[in-house]
Amino acid sequence: MTVINAKERPIILTAQEVNAVLAGDKTQHRLPVLTAKEIDEGFEWDFSAEGDSAVCIKEIDDERQEVLLKPCPFGEMGERLWVQEPSLIHCDWDWFYADNTLVECKEPFTPGDLHLPWDDEHQEYIGPIGAEHMPRWASRLLLEIIDIRIESVRDINAASAEAEGCFNFAGYEKLKPKPLSAFITYWMAKYGDDAWWDNPWVWVIEFKVISED
Numbered sequence: 001m002t003v004i005n006a007k008e009r010p011i012i013l014t015a016q017e018v019n020a021v022l023a024g025d026k027t028q029h030r031l032p033v034l035t036a037k038e039i040d041e042g043f044e045w046d047f048s049a050e051g052d053s054a055v056c057i058k059e060i061d062d063e064r065q066e067v068l069l070k071p072c073p074f075g076e077m078g079e080r081l082w083v084q085e086p087s088l089i090h091c092d093w094d095w096f097y098a099d100n101t102l103v104e105c106k107e108p109f110t111p112g113d114l115h116l117p118w119d120d121e122h123q124e125y126i127g128p129i130g131a132e133h134m135p136r137w138a139s140r141l142l143l144e145i146i147d148i149r150i151e152s153v154r155d156i157n158a159a160s161a162e163a164e165g166c167f168n169f170a171g172y173e174k175l176k177p178k179p180l181s182a183f184i185t186y187w188m189a190k191y192g193d194d195a196w197w198d199n200p201w202v203w204v205i206e207f208k209v210i211s212e213d
Contacts (some may be wrong), residue, residue: 007145009074010133011081011143014190015098016028016169018085021141021209024077025121027197030202032191033070043068045150054201055151074205077148081207082135083141089127103138147206154199163206 011029013021020026033045033054042058043066053069060066072080086098095103156164162179165173166186175182188196 005179006079008076008080008136008142008146010084010134010139011074012084013141014131015086017129017165018083018097018141020162020165020168021083021100021143021169024167025168026163027208028160028204030156030164030187030207031073032061032153032195033201033203034180036102038068047164048085051094056182072148072203074203075149077145079145080141080210081145082139082204083138083143084131084132084139085141087134087138089129095129097140103140142210142212143207144210145205147203147204147208151204152199153187153196153202156180160204 013029014112017026034043034056038056041155044058046055046067053071056068056070058066058068087103088096088098097103118120158180161183164179164183164186165181167176167179169182169186171183172185175185184196
């Protein structure tokens with residue numbers, strides 16, 4: 001379904017994930033429900049939900065629990081996600097995506113506002129920009145959520161692993177015929193070996209790319 005005047009939220013993707021979306025390989029994305037900090041604090045998912053939030057609990061003692069309600073960071077079905085991605089700035093005007101595609105500058109901006117390093121020798125700004133600093137106008141991908149759910153990461157099947165698009169990532173050439181192996185390898189590279197074997201609960205979104213024209 002498409003929501004009229006749908007809300008938009010940012011979503012951070014790696015350069016390889018962005019390339020997979022652009023190639024049509026990636027139509028699903030997974031994110032752990034709990035952060036590493038919340039896990040260290042003792043929170044666990046309680047196998048339940050309240051409204052649109054996951055219910056997480058921490059055992060304080062035999063009689064007390066602390067409850068943490070975690071809303072889905074992606075929003076709801078029909079809402080939109082504009083993609084933030086790593087990029088690079090050179091001089092006062094040239095801003096590139098990680099694949100060296102020049103960003104179309106739709107609004108005036110000052111590199112100094114992003115606290116980028118200044119190259120004294122060449123008298124220019126030059127350096128990488130973290131994806132979290134990308135403004136809305138610089139985003140080249142707008143996604144619409146078509147499904148959203150919670151599942152444990154190791155419940156992923158072969159079809160969903162293929163929809164994650166990892167099989168075409170650079171360095172994964174030998175895993176192209178095995179999209180599930182490619183996803184497992186990438187998940188552990190991104191979140192650590194324990195993030196697979198501990199089988200955390202994850203938000204799963206399915207999406208489609210939509211035009212902003």
